[in-house]
Amino acid sequence: PDFGIIGFDCLQPVTRLAYVYFCLNEDWAVYYRDNMKKVRHCAQYVATGHPSLDLTCGGMAGRGAEKYVIYAPHFSYFDPARPNDCYIIGTFDWSGRAILEYAEAHPEVKWVFKPHPILRKRLVEVGTMTSDEADDYYRRWAKIAVVSTDANYRDLFVNSRVMITDSASFLPEYGSMGKPVIRLISRYFKHVPPRAAANLYDSYYQVHDIPGMREVFSTVIEKGLDPNRETRLRLVREAGLGESNASQNIMRYARSLFNR
Helix, strand or coil: CCCCCHHHHHCCHHHHCCCEEEECCHHHHHHHHHHHHHHCCCCEEEECCCHHHHHCCCCHHHHCCCCEEEEECCCCCCCCCCCCCCCCCCCHHHHHHHHHHHHHHCCCCEEEECCCCCHHHHHHHHCCCCHHHHHHHHHHHHHHEEECCCCCCHHHHHCEEEEEECCCCHHHHHHCCCCCEEEECCCCCCCCCCHHHHHHHHCCEEECCHHHHHHHHHHHHHCCCCCCHHHHHHHHHHCCCCCCCHHHHHHHHHHHHHCC
């Protein structure tokens, strides 16, 4: 979970089947325990960390060349045909073209374009771009950046210095490395993150519009400054994200079930 949308996280049919929930940290364990009562579910909730973080945090951030700026747009931006959609975290409708133009104007920056896999489809479905315009958008990125459209992005994360994103899953995943996150925020997204995530997400550089984006880009990307660094690193540690070894924790717990 990323924002604490209870219907998504806790009230799906599959959630009734789990015997054990392995959670990111104790705050998320409390979140699940409290909200799963709505389905009278009696699973155990165990804080172990998240396996996907094992590859990126725990000191990995310091070993890379830290050369890339990653732009990772989500697909779920506003669709006039679905104005009441509860999951609108994407900002491509106002930020997508502006960020490409900024990247083209700053060839001194090494860029990675990491779109959500279904973004291109969404661009055409919503009517933001024609199929030819979407292809041209991706081609323009390919001329100036590494384009990553698969799930093998560990090395890009390790060798990057900052991420620009509105993608929910990357907020804890990339944030666990302690590196700066420039978070693009949709005006249509009304959910308030639960305590388990809110403090950390608030320590990211938050952008709501083009002027704010340009100001943050100037500070963090062009000047290489990171005024939120100490606060962010402290919150990463407090969230239990900085030294994750979730895979071992899960295996240790699984063994304990059979050794009782």
